[in-house]
Amino acid sequence: MQLYPAESGAATPSATAALRTPALLVLAHGAGAGQKHPFMVTIARGLAARGIDVATFDFPYMQQKRKAPDKAPVLEAAFRAAIAEARGQVTPEHATFIGGKSMGGRIATHLAAQWADLQVGPCRGVVALGYPLHPPGKPEQRRIAHLPSIAVPVLIVQGERDAFGTPAELRPVVETMRAGVTLHVVEGGDHSLAVARSSGTAQKQVYEHVLDTIAAWMASVSRAAAGPPPAPLRRGA
Numbered sequence: 001m002q003l004y005p006a007e008s009g010a011a012t013p014s015a016t017a018a019l020r021t022p023a024l025l026v027l028a029h030g031a032g033a034g035q036k037h038p039f040m041v042t043i044a045r046g047l048a049a050r051g052i053d054v055a056t057f058d059f060p061y062m063q064q065k066r067k068a069p070d071k072a073p074v075l076e077a078a079f080r081a082a083i084a085e086a087r088g089q090v091t092p093e094h095a096t097f098i099g100g101k102s103m104g105g106r107i108a109t110h111l112a113a114q115w116a117d118l119q120v121g122p123c124r125g126v127v128a129l130g131y132p133l134h135p136p137g138k139p140e141q142r143r144i145a146h147l148p149s150i151a152v153p154v155l156i157v158q159g160e161r162d163a164f165g166t167p168a169e170l171r172p173v174v175e176t177m178r179a180g181v182t183l184h185v186v187e188g189g190d191h192s193l194a195v196a197r198s199s200g201t202a203q204k205q206v207y208e209h210v211l212d213t214i215a216a217w218m219a220s221v222s223r224a225a226a227g228p229p230p231a232p233l234r235r236g237a
Contacts (some may be wrong), residue, residue: 030106133165
């Protein structure tokens with residue numbers, strides 16, 4: 001497991017959306033590449049620069065250099081172990097979020113749907129970067145049965161032209177969920193949130209906006225969970 005510690009004194013715009021408590025995001029990789037993939041490193045470092053502790057890890061098949069992902073129960077068990085390890089490296093006050101890219105985000109939603117039975121401490125929310133609603137070209141094979149069981153807030157960051165499920169395909173699914181779901185659309189983005197060069201938008205700019213969105217959403221969820229701030233004391237009180 002790799003821990004990216006939150007950077008103090010971060011100067012990014014979203015760093016001013018101060019978290020009421022320290023936050024930890026345990027972030028899982030997608031099916032085709034592990035935690036050292038540039039996308040994962042960019043997201044982890046970017047969020048650390050915004051005051052969030054981020055932990056990444058490799059699923060067993062990736063550690064063993066196998067191409068085919070493990071079955072869901074194995075992936076879920078590995079994710080649970082990573083959460084426990086990551087929580088052991090931060091303070092008890094840290095609010096725990098889980099998430100991931102593509103398959104990693106889907107397994108995070110599996111855990112969130114089961115969370116009441118996991119006994120690993122509270123989960124504040126889920127971040128899914130490119131939710132794989134269905135395999136490319138197979139819209140009838142939707143991965144949605146567990147989604148209505150999620151009770152914590154969910155942020156889905158989806159590319160406008162994601163072959164695994166467009167935002168238009170996701171919206172009716174979101175409406176069936178009891179959790180509060182925020183769907184953030186990356187204009188022109190694909191499954192990895194990459195935009196075409198012809199768009200005129202730099203990829204770094206796209207990622208910076210996504211990072212700001214994640215950090216601001218986590219801060220909002222954290223503040224809501226902590227409740228209203230205490231009223232300031234009056235002089236002489």
